[in-house]
Amino acid sequence: MKSRIASIMKAKSLDSSITGCQTFNLSELDLVSHLEFQLPINLRLGHLIERIVAELIRSSTKYKLLYENIQIIEDKKTIGEIDFIIQDENTKQCIHLELAYKFYLYDPSISVEPINNWIGPNRNDSLKEKLEKLKTKQFPILYHDCTATLLNTLAIHEVSQALCFLVSLFIPFDYQGIYHPVFQKAIKGYYINVETFKSLNSVDKTYYLPIKTEWGIDPTENETWTDFNDVVKYIYLSIKQKQSPLCWQKHKNSYLQFFIVWW
Structure with missing residues (x-):
């Protein structure tokens, strides 16, 4: 906690x-x-x-x-x-x-x-x-x-x-807006659709889908990571249910967080 x-x-x-x-x-x-x-x-x-x-x-x-x-x-x-x-x-x-x-x-x-x-x-x-x-x-x-x-x-x-x-x-992925x-100062990451998520994947990236009560925690605190194939099936299930999951990504020593939206 x-x-x-x-x-x-x-x-x-x-x-x-x-x-x-x-x-x-x-x-x-x-x-x-x-x-x-x-x-x-x-x-x-x-x-x-x-x-x-x-x-x-x-x-x-x-x-x-x-x-x-x-x-x-x-x-x-x-x-x-x-x-x-x-x-x-x-x-x-x-x-x-x-x-x-x-x-x-x-x-x-x-x-x-x-x-x-x-x-x-x-x-x-x-x-x-x-x-x-x-x-x-x-x-x-x-x-x-x-x-x-x-x-x-x-x-x-x-x-x-x-x-x-x-x-x-x-904010939208690759969006060049002025806020x-x-x-x-409150921007934590971006959002993408599932097809963009798939296109950005590479073998050296690992992921974690935090449950709702973990939203907002710094991804660097997380110790359990899994590969693309393990998370993508849960993502598709969420998208089918019109739920946009939050995803944490670890790539070497860098961490990202983003929503994968159904809309």
Whole structure:
């Protein structure tokens, strides 16, 4: 789990120039560099990242974790969830902190507006949609009547709000685009189709297909590698199911990561 924790601490975040929200960087927690703690297994990626960030906040001397994963329920129906309420130990300011951990691919064919072109690997979500949901649903939930009742120890209207939006970005193979500097620093690799993947293979390249909960970990941390013939059958299966797998590649002493897309 050490490499999983390290990947979160090193992850690049989108700032307010992109999100339009107050930014919270994990570096503000002022943590020691080599933290270790136990994590539950069999969690989905999003829940795993939430648990890690909760542990990071607990390890901080600058912030106190007051609440995490608060379900807001009205008439027995969950209407939303608040990721974290944290408190600055010095100023005693409380912050409603929302967390996002996303993988987006840049499709320049979608729009002339670059912000519209960052989409999920399977084309079923996008950066623009996520930001819209945060602004119209996730942040406003703090001011719902049910929230005030549940968090009655807090002066809700004195709570500030911030976003920690961690991203790993992938661009088209051989695409010569110019990206906003905030996006540029978060680019981790590229994406290709299966035919291009086959054409780029050579006998001295080895591969690994990380499971979803390993996405974002540095490929240099991986110790299990296999050849093209072993991975290509799984890739074809994923493509048939309209799933775009992430692939790590080792070639001599260099490492790459890329998505192989079905679309």
